[in-house]
Amino acid sequence: MSGPGEFELIRDFFAARFQGSAPEAGVVLGIGDDCALLTPPAGKTLATSVDTLVAGVHFPATADPYRIASRALRVNLSDLAAMNAQPLWFTLALTLPESNADWLAGFAEGLADTAKRFDVQLVGGDTTKGPLAITIQVTGACDRPLRRDGASAGDSVFVSNRLGAAAAALPIVLGEVGGSEIQRQQMDASYYFPEPQFTVASAIGGYASAALDISDGLLADLAHICEASGLGAELDLNQVPVAELAQTMSGDQARTVAVTGGDDYQLCFTVPQQHLPALNVLNLPITCIGTMTRERGIRCTLDGEPWTHAQPGYRHF
Known part of the structure; x- marks a missing residue:
């Protein structure tokens, strides 16, 4: 029929x-x-x-x-x-x-x-x-659109909530591993029910200079802000908040999926120094992870040492 x-x-x-x-x-x-x-x-x-x-x-x-x-x-x-x-x-x-x-x-x-x-x-x-x-x-x-091209050197770089859950969930999504009941719930929430960050965006609208959502991975997407604003960035990867599901992976894997894994749909945004005091009192689920610089490119440190990765994020082609 x-x-x-x-x-x-x-x-x-x-x-x-x-x-x-x-x-x-x-x-x-x-x-x-x-x-x-x-x-x-x-x-x-x-x-x-x-x-x-x-x-x-x-x-x-x-x-x-x-x-x-x-x-x-x-x-x-x-x-x-x-x-x-x-x-x-x-x-x-x-x-x-x-x-x-x-x-x-x-x-x-x-x-x-x-x-x-x-x-x-x-x-x-x-x-x-x-x-x-x-x-x-x-x-x-x-009323106040947040664009990618508004950042200035010296602006602080922030992310919302925690990163890496969806990338860590992918083996469960694909049926490659079973996962515990809690892990499967976390997979479901991060992969199939990601939360668009409207509340955070509205709160930072009067303070942020540039913003985007993290769909292809933190490093790949922050590079778009850098390119649009004609700047670079310095990141302290020890400050990057790692999602609970990603933390079940080994230390190196957990950090890697948090900064290069896609499908987080959290916000990455920049804030001028003069707005930080006002932003801090809002008690938002956000974390400062670095600073925008005049020197092009993104430079990362982990435990005080330079950190690089061959693939900074998801590539469509």
């Missing part, structure tokens, strides 16, 4: 969960027409980003569809958090090898629950047949 066709798929699994217009969210016309009609918030700057997740590259093809949907939307929303933008709307382009009602029900439920959690509205998209791939475009609004 064949699954639902394209229009039945959209109607039954997505429009049904995101029904009706939402004028309070700026949605004049949502799913079901050639275009969505949207009203931008008055006086706000719109921020938009798009990412594609491909089965076998960004998630296992056999993973639970609810978790796949949660991961797909959350990692896209992380880009909005990095820019200090509050989420408004998203569109979905879904490529499916087959129209499977059970898979679609789980995926749509995960997408709807995640959208509700972050108060973001699905307003349109497309479906087509092919290898499993998920493309999501998110749009948000901001």
Whole structure:
């Protein structure tokens, strides 16, 4: 028995969960027409980003569809958090090898629950047949966008929370190791349910000079701030906060996944020295790990000695 066709798929699994217009969210016309009609918030700057997740590259093809949907939307929303933008709307382009009602029900439920959690509205998209791939475009609004090109020499470098959990979780995700019950819970939280750092971004918005989210690894992503700002950085790797799951690895491996592993979706940001006293009283889950410098390149020390790694982060090609 064949699954639902394209229009039945959209109607039954997505429009049904995101029904009706939402004028309070700026949605004049949502799913079901050639275009969505949207009203931008008055006086706000719109921020938009798009990412594609491909089965076998960004998630296992056999993973639970609810978790796949949660991961797909959350990692896209992380880009909005990095820019200090509050989420408004998203569109979905879904490529499916087959129209499977059970898979679609789980995926749509995960997408709807995640959208509700972050108060973001699905307003349109497309479906087509092919290898499993998920493309999501998110749009948000901001007053004080955080960009990559605003850092200055002498600014302190910070990260939010702890790093390395998702990279340490990958062997469990891929079924290469079993892991304890606690480790599997930590894997689930870090890999399939990463938390976009909207609260931290909003708190640092008036103090940070540059920011991004850590998707390809701390060193690889900090290099983007360095390049955009025309600077370098010096990092003390002893100060990098390592996630609990990563700490179960050997000392060298734990440090390596914390600074080069991808999929953390924490913030890396820079703060001018004059703003540090005000930032410190906010009691945020952030850690200072280094300083921006005039000399290009990122120089790392561990236990007072130079530290280098051949692969600073995830490479797409």
